[in-house]
Amino acid sequence: MTIYHFVVPCLMGTEGLVADELKFNGFEGVIAENGRVRFDGDMAEGARANVILRCGERVLLELARFKASTFEELFQGVKAIAWEDMIGRRDAFPVKGYCLDSKLHSVPSCQSIIKKAAVERLRERYSLSWLEEDGVKYQIQFAIIKDVAEIYLDMTGAPLYKRGYKQESNMATIRETLAASMVKIARYRGRETLIDPFCGSGTIAIEAAMAALGIMPGAHRNFEAEHWGFFDTTCFADLREEYQENERHEKLPIFASDIDPACVAMTRENARRAGILDCIEVTRADALKMTYPKERSVIITNPPYGQRMMDIEQARRIYRQLGRQMQGCTDLKKYIITSDEEFETHFGAKADKKRKLYNGMIKCNLYMYFK
Ligand SMILES: C[S@@+](CC[C@H](N)C(=O)[O-])C[C@H]1O[C@@H](n2cnc3c(N)ncnc32)[C@H](O)[C@@H]1O
Incomplete structure (x- = not known):
């Protein structure tokens, strides 16, 4: 059994959560770094990480790590990888990646050097003058950070936040991985009342329900590595079957x-696709006129920020009214995410704790009120 290194890129601020998910699920060699988490295991463990991770963005199989401060070092390092053990004579292997704080800083140049080195190696090994690249896709990824190159194959394909239940829309929705992170931070396990009064397309409620019901985020979708030929990919189907049985x-x-009937309809449809529509309540309501519970409950929500929807003044009017509406609800824990740095002033209460999280490129804070 060959043990590999894997890397899970994740949203800034969620590294600890991804590391906890991996450790809790028995993965070995878990190390959290800035924007990514490492673990070790065989290919079946790589497949399992794809199926179970709620907060990570994708799973990369690490092929090499070496110093590369010149194009020659990068070329030789990539050419030394035994690509022929993985990539067949007709397979496709596009390259993408990024450079950070390194002498090699041009992404397109690094991309073409890496491609050239892999092509040269495969042409030599297969004694071919031309590679068709019309077969299975092996997405090569690279990261060059502080003059150290890491070369990976992307096992995941469509990112892990694409669980398969969400319809495409122009709505200001949050990523499933961020919603799942908020649910994890709130330690919600399905026992107490959870309210998302600004549900939009329903991401937070659906992720909370899936976690509480033991529905694995990747148990109903496919992954790029299922097409690969160099390991036994039946483990994906076995994992799906095993996890689906335990749902x-x-x-x-x-x-x-949500106040918008179109959002209510979309939440219902997404919940139906996720298989949990009859497990949660979805209604139309104005969050600013709702009566919030006095008994032990939790709000996890993502109100308008005044960036992608409404302007900042409209958003702040909502925060002020929401604060008034929730006054006296002393057993109501609140987890509210927004990019507005002045949220606490308008909401009318200082958070017990704040945590920086990114909603895509938007820097946000999760304001946490424990009572
Ligand atoms: C940022 S979006 C929420 C996105 C959601 N988290 C998702 O993943 O799709 C904010 C939502 O607040 C809703 N909204 C705005 N004012 C509201 C109000 N007074 N009461 C309830 N919902 C409201 C909007 O219709 C919108 O769907």
């Missing part, structure tokens, strides 16, 4: 609402 299906105290 629970029961009513949960999760309430999602």
Whole structure:
């Protein structure tokens, strides 16, 4: 059994959560770094990480790590990889990646050097003058950070936040991985009442329900590596079957609402696709007129920021009214994400804790109120 190194890129601020997910699920060699988490295992463990990770963005199989401060070092390092052990004579191997704080800083140049080195190696090994590249896709990824190159194959394909339940829309929705991170930070396990009064397309409520019911985020989708030929890929189907068998299906105290009927309809449809529509409540309601519970409950929500929807003044009016509406709810924990640095002033209460999280490129804070 060959043990490999894997890398899971993740949203800034979620590294600890991804590391915890991996450790909790019994993965070995887990190390959190800036924007990514490493672990070790065989290819079946790589497949399992794809299926179970709620907060990570993708799973990369590390092929090499070496010093590369010149194009020659990069070329030789890539050419030394035994590409022929993985990539067949007709397979496709596009290259993408990034450079950070390195002498090699031109991404297109590094991309073409890496491609050239892999092509040269494969042409020599297969005694071919031309590679068709019309077969299975092996996406090569690279990261050159502080003059150290890491070369990977991307096992995941469509990013892990694409669980398969969300419809395409222009709505200001948050990524499933961020919603799952918020649910994890709130330690929500399906016992107490959870409310998302600005549910949009329903991401937070759906992710909370899936986690509470043991529905693995990757148990209903496919991954790029399932087409690969150099390991036994039946493990993906076995994992899906095993995890699907353990899914629970029961009513949960999760309430999602939105003022916009189109959002309510979209949340219902996404919940239906996720297989949990009858496990949660989805209604149309104005968050600013709702009565919030006095008994132990939790709000996890993503109100308008005034960036992708509404202007900042409209968003702040919402925060002020929301703060008034929630006054006196002393047993209501609140986890509210927004990019507005002045949220606490408008909401009318200082958060017990703040955590920096990124919604795509937008820098946000998760404001946490424990009572
Ligand atoms: C940033 S979006 C939420 C996106 C959601 N987290 C998702 O993943 O799709 C904010 C939502 O707040 C809703 N909204 C705005 N004002 C509202 C109000 N007074 N009551 C309830 N919902 C409101 C909007 O319709 C919008 O769907």
